[in-house]
Amino acid sequence: MSRVRILGGVALAAALVFPLAGCAGKVRIDMSKMCAAHGGTWQASDETCNPGPGGKKAAKAMCESNGGVYLPGGMCEMEGAK
Numbered sequence: 001m002s003r004v005r006i007l008g009g010v011a012l013a014a015a016l017v018f019p020l021a022g023c024a025g026k027v028r029i030d031m032s033k034m035c036a037a038h039g040g041t042w043q044a045s046d047e048t049c050n051p052g053p054g055g056k057k058a059a060k061a062m063c064e065s066n067g068g069v070y071l072p073g074g075m076c077e078m079e080g081a082k
Helices: 001-023 031-035 057-064
Strands: 027-031 041-043 048-050 068-073 075-079
Touching: 027 031, 027 048, 031 041, 031 057, 031 075, 048 057, 057 068, 057 075
Parallel strands: none
Antiparallel strands: 027 075, 041 048, 068 075
16 A cells, blocks of 8 residues: 555655746846856946956857847846756
8 A cells, every 4th residue: 555655655756846946937147146156256337247357358259159139237147947
């Protein structure tokens, strides 16, 4: 009898979890945080990131190079993990 309960519990858990796996949607990332993650300094006035010796990078180009779509105001919209 306990095997049936365990199997039923596993089946119920799988039925609840698997449909949620594909519902990640879109994620918005603050460009100042993305810049800091690349080791840079964010400049809100001209929406650029200065990661160091490589020079300034425009936020739009940085977002697009990571597979996102740049939104004015310093946000980068990306597809969520699937």
